[in-house]
Amino acid sequence: MSKQRAKGTRLETLMTRWLRGRLGDDRIDRMPLKGNGDEGDISGIRTILGEKVAVEVKAHARYDLAGWIAEAEVERGNADAHAAVVIFKRRGKGQPRDQFVLMDAESFAVLLGADREWET
Numbered sequence: 001m002s003k004q005r006a007k008g009t010r011l012e013t014l015m016t017r018w019l020r021g022r023l024g025d026d027r028i029d030r031m032p033l034k035g036n037g038d039e040g041d042i043s044g045i046r047t048i049l050g051e052k053v054a055v056e057v058k059a060h061a062r063y064d065l066a067g068w069i070a071e072a073e074v075e076r077g078n079a080d081a082h083a084a085v086v087i088f089k090r091r092g093k094g095q096p097r098d099q100f101v102l103m104d105a106e107s108f109a110v111l112l113g114a115d116r117e118w119e120t
Contacts, residue, residue: 018096
């Protein structure tokens with residue numbers, strides 16, 4: 001396993017365990033890799049209305065926010081999820097609760113209970 005993949009695996013495992021404990025939901029788990037059909041890195045996360053959320057985890061030294069959101073959106077589609085978020089490593093912070101979460105405004109609204117099908 002490459003050094004970068006090992007860093008990513010560690011952060012995925014850390015965040016999965018923390019979310020499982022913090023939310024009290026043992027259905028939250030790491031996702032297996034599916035290549036082009038990848039559905040995110042963590043499964044079992046739901047919106048306030050119980051809809052699936054695609055969760056991508058990144059542990060990179062350089063941030064590619066737009067690229068990460070684009071990747072999460074593809075994975076949202078693959079997973080037939082209603083929202084997509086990216087959890088990414090915050091430099092100098094090792095605790096799970098200190099990591100950053102990135103999403104677009106639509107996913108934010110959906111997490112809070114909005115209907116994904118709404119058009120502006």
